[in-house]
Amino acid sequence: MWTAGTLIAGLLSVVILHFLIQLWSSKKYPPGPLRLPLLGSIWRLFIDFSQDSFMKLAKQYGKVYILWAGNLPVVVFSGFETVKEATVNYSEYFDERPQTPFFEALSEKKGIIFSNGHIWKQQRKFGIATMRKLGLGKKGIEHKIEEEALQLVQSFADVKGQPVDPLLLLTNSVTNVICALTFGQRFSIGDEHFLKLRNAIVVLLQGTGTIFQILYDLFPWIMKHLPGPHKEAIAARDFIVSFVMEEIQKRKAHQILHDPQDYIDYYLLQxxxxxxxxxxxxxxxxxxxxxxxxxxxxTETTTSTLTWALLLMANYPDIQKKVQKEIEDVFGSSQSFSYQDRKDVPYTNAVICEIQRYRYILLIGLPRQCSKDVNVSGFFIPKGTTVIADFRSALLDPQKWETPQEFNPNHFLDKDGHFVENEAFLPFGAGARVCIGEQLARIELFIFFTRLLRSFTFQPPEGVKKISEEPQVRLVTPPHPYKICAIPRNSGP
Known part of the structure; x- marks a missing residue:
């Protein structure tokens, strides 16, 4: 007859056997932390989780290492050369997204970011072509960004130099750029529906890239019934979809197929x-x-970059003064300068790029999936393996940057002060999944940044020597909430 001791011994034997089998099966993969039953090796991220966690793992296990999320292998590529090899040299091998329970709940395998195969290729191709038709890189969308920049300048001016949290002002302007691109219109700051949309975007991103997401992917049958940021993110996604659907229905009721004005118009025509x-x-x-x-x-990515930009200008006043002087020397009182003129202000351009490098706004690159068997840096990566390119490690690679841990615009300048590119500058990703909004984001950053620096000097509130540069650690890594003073200058907007 079975006794309690016999049952416990039997269960322990099964667990130990399963553990040994796991260890044996893991031998074909790159090195990584100890893989435990059920949990895998993801437990390492629960210990002292920070923005540097992935780079610390790379120092211990090498430029290619593995994390097990339960039974799911996740291979991480670290350092510029390894990231480039995987995402650029073997781009076609890593052009898929893993279909995890959480990502499926957010996207239902539709759209651009989380779809695969024919859906992804067709939607991405259409997206790129349509953004060009809407004037991306020409005067069309740039004119709308300019309008938002002037509105943003006025919003800061209304504060009259008093301490203000810049996040709300920046979020409103950046979100309205996307509204203009997709809906063909901007919303007033006080519009209740607009405020709900903006807040839903924030909530969705706050619930992504967290421990709760990891647990949802490991135990979806449990987590889908438990409250937490993961459930709030899914609810926020539902609101965003319903918001967009309302706009689509309005457009269908008054559809003019021969004269599309925005992304929705072009899509309905297609x-x-x-x-x-x-x-x-x-x-x-x-x-x-x-x-x-x-x-x-x-929205959140560009907003976070601009939030870092103002913080860093306040913390590095000498750099801020050099930017302001260059803008004044080159453009004077002219109101007509554009994104195309960035080549005339190399120092300003270098500062914008250095902000993106020094305070990269993602914790780590979005996961991809290996579509074919491939060898990267001597390691065999089987088809179907989830992979992550650590783009932050490329932006901080000491082999590619003179002072990677310092805010140093000279990373993008030669000895004569001319702007220089750096192949390790990958804030928008690389390869087949590079961000389709890269050029839009570049235009926004240049126009918003130059307009703000031309109109104001940013400094910490009285009694604050330096604003904290510690980031919030989630999928998007903005600074912690802070207040800043925008002191009006004599220059025009």
């Missing part, structure tokens, strides 16, 4: 043109997800 194409993936559901992707990818 649906009409593709009705008889059996391979078409153009649909209302994909449209909703694509627009949602544009909002999520294009």
């Amino acid at each position: 649906i009409e043109r593709s009705k008889r194409d059996p391979s078409s993936t153009y649909s209302d559901r994909n449209l909703m997800q694509c627009v949602g992707d544009l909002f999520v990818a294009g």
